[in-house]
Amino acid sequence: MVTDTELRPSTTAWPVETEQLRVKAGRHLAVDGLDLRLGVGVHGLLGPNGAGKTTLMRALSTVERPSGGRLRLLGEDVTNGRALRPLRSRLGYLPQHFGFYPRFTVREYVEYVAWLREMPRADIPEAVQRAVERVGLTDRADSRLKALSGGMLRRVGIAQAIVNGPAVLLLDEPTVGLDPEQRVEFRTLLRELGQDSCVLVSTHLVEDVVAACSDVVLVDKGRLVWQGVPADLTRLGEQGGVGDSAAERGYSTLLANHRSAA
Numbered sequence: 001m002v003t004d005t006e007l008r009p010s011t012t013a014w015p016v017e018t019e020q021l022r023v024k025a026g027r028h029l030a031v032d033g034l035d036l037r038l039g040v041g042v043h044g045l046l047g048p049n050g051a052g053k054t055t056l057m058r059a060l061s062t063v064e065r066p067s068g069g070r071l072r073l074l075g076e077d078v079t080n081g082r083a084l085r086p087l088r089s090r091l092g093y094l095p096q097h098f099g100f101y102p103r104f105t106v107r108e109y110v111e112y113v114a115w116l117r118e119m120p121r122a123d124i125p126e127a128v129q130r131a132v133e134r135v136g137l138t139d140r141a142d143s144r145l146k147a148l149s150g151g152m153l154r155r156v157g158i159a160q161a162i163v164n165g166p167a168v169l170l171l172d173e174p175t176v177g178l179d180p181e182q183r184v185e186f187r188t189l190l191r192e193l194g195q196d197s198c199v200l201v202s203t204h205l206v207e208d209v210v211a212a213c214s215d216v217v218l219v220d221k222g223r224l225v226w227q228g229v230p231a232d233l234t235r236l237g238e239q240g241g242v243g244d245s246a247a248e249r250g251y252s253t254l255l256a257n258h259r260s261a262a
């Protein structure tokens, strides 16, 4: 049965909107009062180890339930149980560590995820072919996952995340293990995806953010430190800070300023 939620047009100004969001990781409050608004585009999520990036991603993907505050995805409050199922079919998520069946082929695995996201059966073969092609794995489509390198597996992870053409795409450290050539191709893919989806990419590579993102989100201790365009991050770094590039210096300056003000 088609629900009201599925029929409702998606005219939400903010595909992702949080207000004083709190999310626990185990017993630790890893996201602690986060206010964030993300529109269509590519948003680079930066922050030191333990800043709460993975925990935030888990909440946005609806696998972790917030313990406080508000989280709206595509205009729906995630605490609305009825909205969750149709909402999930419009999300794409690459977890930091993604589980897979080693005996599945690349094609079988991506097909399986397309089925889980409730894609129309007739659309699946073409969508899978396209997703596998976009991550440069067409010639390995029939290889078993257990036979792939770490970087190739990461690319399978990206393929499964984009197969349903998600309106909100969450990628947790997608470039780990990719070789330099693949990273450059991945940035092109990100820019394409960000033309009509809201893409949030967590990474430690500030250079990736500058090259591929339209917006930077910097978090520390579960809170928003700064949000702005990459050019402003780079400009800040031209005035000093620690790092090998202007963007890295901008990142370290923002963090240092935030910590000294706290």
Ligand SMILES: Nc1ncnc2c1ncn2[C@@H]1O[C@H](COP(=O)(O)OP(=O)(O)OP(=O)(O)O)[C@@H](O)[C@H]1O
Pocket: 025, 026, 027, 028, 029, 030, 047, 048, 049, 050, 051, 052, 053, 054, 055, 056
């Ligand atoms: N299962 C858990 N139990 C207790 N604390 C946890 C658990 N998972 C994460 N944490 C803690 O929550 C905080 C945020 O962790 P999270 O993995 O979200 O950060 P992160 O920004 O993704 O870090 P990294 O850059 O290292 O991946 C850290 O202090 C971490 O130690």
